[in-house]
Amino acid sequence: MKRIVMAGITGRTGKAVANVLRRLDDCQIVAAVGKNSAGRDIGELLGGKSNFRYIYPDVPSALEKTDADVYIDFTAPDAAQKNAVSAAKHGLDIIIGTTGLTKESVECIAELLREENRFGIIASNFSIGIAAMVKMGNILREYYGGEELQIIEKHHTSKRDCPSGTALYLQQQLDLTEDAIIAKRVAEKASYHEIKFAAKNENLSVSYEVTGREVFGEGVAYILRNMPNSGVYYDFLSFIEHIEKRK
Numbered sequence: 001m002k003r004i005v006m007a008g009i010t011g012r013t014g015k016a017v018a019n020v021l022r023r024l025d026d027c028q029i030v031a032a033v034g035k036n037s038a039g040r041d042i043g044e045l046l047g048g049k050s051n052f053r054y055i056y057p058d059v060p061s062a063l064e065k066t067d068a069d070v071y072i073d074f075t076a077p078d079a080a081q082k083n084a085v086s087a088a089k090h091g092l093d094i095i096i097g098t099t100g101l102t103k104e105s106v107e108c109i110a111e112l113l114r115e116e117n118r119f120g121i122i123a124s125n126f127s128i129g130i131a132a133m134v135k136m137g138n139i140l141r142e143y144y145g146g147e148e149l150q151i152i153e154k155h156h157t158s159k160r161d162c163p164s165g166t167a168l169y170l171q172q173q174l175d176l177t178e179d180a181i182i183a184k185r186v187a188e189k190a191s192y193h194e195i196k197f198a199a200k201n202e203n204l205s206v207s208y209e210v211t212g213r214e215v216f217g218e219g220v221a222y223i224l225r226n227m228p229n230s231g232v233y234y235d236f237l238s239f240i241e242h243i244e245k246r247k
């Protein structure tokens with residue numbers, strides 16, 4: 001049984017992820033961490049009955065009251081960095097989905113996880129769709145080169161970071177410059193990414209749209225089911241490939 005502490009559970013993504021995880025037999029959200037929601041009951045927050053599991057103001061107080069082994073974060077960059085460091089120092093494994101962390105922040109968390117010999121994944125997208133899209137993008141790159149490839153992303157207008165973590169990830173994976181990214185903020189759009197080859201006489205696109213955030217929860221569930229004892233991963237595709245190779 002994996003015992004989880006989750007930060008960001010009142011947010012758009014955290015709530016959807018928690019709703020997937022609470023249906024699993026082999027894991028339990030034992031506490032949450034929240035900025036303005038300390039004291040709330042997690043079961044009631046997720047639309048069910050009280051489960052006597054609560055939101056705490058910070059990681060140390062959540063860990064004082066519960067015996068957890070995994071920390072999950074869908075919050076904001078500063079909070080993710082601070083909370084992940086605290087959780088790693090307490091010996092927890094870590095799953096960070098929050099985007100917009102600096103390279104230095106990511107490396108600081110990764111270094112700590114290695115020192116503590118814990119598992120961690122810090123990845124901008126936990127959907128299988130984006131993992132598959134990297135592979136398809138690499139085929140486009142192989143056939144057409146990078147010159148005329150664009151990455152188009154569309155997200156809801158409340159999204160804080162721009163471009164999205166996923167667009168930056170795709171750009172790096174395809175070895176393109178940041179100029180290749182076109183980012184749009186559109187009301188109601190959950191998450192849309194496209195890799196587009198556009199030339200004078202031809203267009204070819206691969207696109208992926210998330211219409212329900214539970215897909216990210218399915219990705220997190222896959223990680224929890226297959227989590228090794230240690231090792232740090234920076235993207236979901238590398239994790240999937242590592243796990244599937246061992247099967």
Ligand SMILES: NC(=O)C1=CN([C@@H]2O[C@H](COP(=O)(O)OP(=O)(O)OC[C@H]3O[C@@H](n4cnc5c(N)ncnc54)[C@H](O)[C@@H]3O)[C@@H](O)[C@H]2O)C=CC1
Pocket residue numbers: 007008009010011012013014033034035036074075076077078079096097098099100123124125126127165216
């Ligand atoms: N890796 C992935 O697959 C995905 C990553 N994301 C990322 O997850 C993050 C959250 O996105 P949304 O759910 O749309 O945001 P949101 O604004 O709906 O929710 C953010 C949550 O974090 C909490 N929070 C904010 N600052 C905090 C702090 N200082 N301390 C504790 N809690 C704090 C808020 O109370 C809220 O519960 C973003 O960085 C987004 O890019 C989103 C979807 C998928």
Ligand SMILES: O=C(O)C1=N[C@H](C(=O)O)C[C@H](O)C1
Pocket residue numbers: 099124125155156159161163164165166167190191192
């Ligand atoms: O904020 C979001 O909504 C999303 N954020 C992630 C990102 O920045 O790429 C993942 C997904 O696109 C949804």
